[in-house]
Amino acid sequence: MRIKLEQLHQQLQKQTAPLYTLFGSEPLLILEATDQIRAHARQQGYTERELFTVDQHFDWTELLNAGNNLSLFGDRRIMDLRIPSGKPGREGGKALETYCTALPPDTVTLITLPRIDKQGQASKWFKALETAGTLIAVYPIERNQLPGWIGQRLAKQQQKADAATLQFLANQVEGNLLAAHQEIQKLALLYPAGNLTFEQVKDVVLNVARYDVYQLSDAMITGDITRFMRVLNGLQGEGTAPLLILATLAEQIRQLIIIRKGLDNGQPPAQLLQAARIWGDRQKPVMAAAQRISIQTLLQGLTAAAEIDRMIKGVAQGDAWEGLLQLGLSFAIPDNRQSRKKVTHF
Structure with a gap:
């Protein structure tokens, strides 16, 4: 059973x-x-x-x-x-x-x-x-479920925080549920029952997020600029090889190109997802991205990825990390494009 x-x-x-x-x-x-x-x-x-x-x-x-x-x-x-x-x-x-x-x-x-x-x-x-x-x-706690999960854990120790504070805490521990548990226990030791202020949480909680390249890929295809920047920054700080990051993002772009071309030719979405080897929970966001992003934008992204590859290998001038950032920003959803003007370097 x-x-x-x-x-x-x-x-x-x-x-x-x-x-x-x-x-x-x-x-x-x-x-x-x-x-x-x-x-x-x-x-x-x-x-x-x-x-x-x-x-x-x-x-x-x-x-x-x-x-x-x-x-x-x-x-x-x-x-x-x-x-x-x-x-x-x-x-x-x-x-x-x-x-x-x-x-x-x-x-x-x-x-x-x-x-x-x-x-x-x-x-x-x-x-x-x-x-x-x-x-x-x-199953893992999904990113959008993490603030609620943290709130439930705080409630068990008779503490609570507002939505902004819960989101801040979730951002600090993303991908590391054990660390989230430890930080919540720390708050119980340091503060009495009742409301926790943002300053109290900020003073106590360390940035213990654990990032991987697939989180970065997810942020790119959903057009989540803030998360893309945070994860990319985390990967750089952890010493992740930029070539590994680029390979993951480029593969995601290739998958989207396959799906987008198929959609434009009237092929069934389920068949396209299977052909691109997209399974489980990833199917919905990937299909949404393929429907949202134009084939021209995807092809331009693949061209940009090739240029970043040359930067990493030292045969082209430029900062590979800046290139990775700009690659992610090129897939931003229209409502977030204003944020791009505020980001000029990593």
Whole structure:
């Protein structure tokens, strides 16, 4: 049975499942969910715990033998299995299938995995986990949801802040939910319950955002100038190679060109997204960008990318970082184009 993370608390109140599998790319949320499951299991008398971490040398017979062996003291137990790679391999896959066909009695099995792609979710071992127990997909907190998430966390410690302060805090911790959690805890230690002012938050919170090139690409195609500048600045500060950034942005432009040309020729959007290898949550913003940005602008962007490549390789004059900035600004939505005049250098 598959449930949402938000449904876990309610599901635990109804029953204790023999198997819980959590997978996703947000370590903080997975950690909190597994802590919640273990705490609930302990309250139900599952006091013994066995931990298994799968690596390339892991012997899967250990898991099967442990499942077949009853507790030495007759206690209920928690079997905690962690698969950091998300790929158990052929032997591990078969072992998981076998384990799921006869889950051990008086045992709660807790399995944690990283993000699993569609191919992995279609595998026999993953389907066996879903059929035998409770499966929970743990999705990252989207950027537009982060201020609300922070507000909820503050409310749990009897604190609150206005929308502008929440947005500031979200900007400072973008892409780093664990750091957001730590900063929120810091505010609880330093200030009493009640309203937090912008100055209080600003004085305490560090810029702990974690940026990657895909966040920059997303900001470019959505025309979000402020975010594009912030992420690009962060990547430069972290020492990210400009060639890697350029390759990511250029590939995104090529994908948009494929889709835009197809749209102009009357091809179905779903077919174009598949051809450009755009999946999941990215389909909606990419399609919106392809519909908004003209083919001429996209081709000019590709020409600009080629010039930036020559700058990086030292065969053309110019500042590559400035070129990357101007490339992003060229895709700004019309309402934001006034901001471009205020930005002349990075």
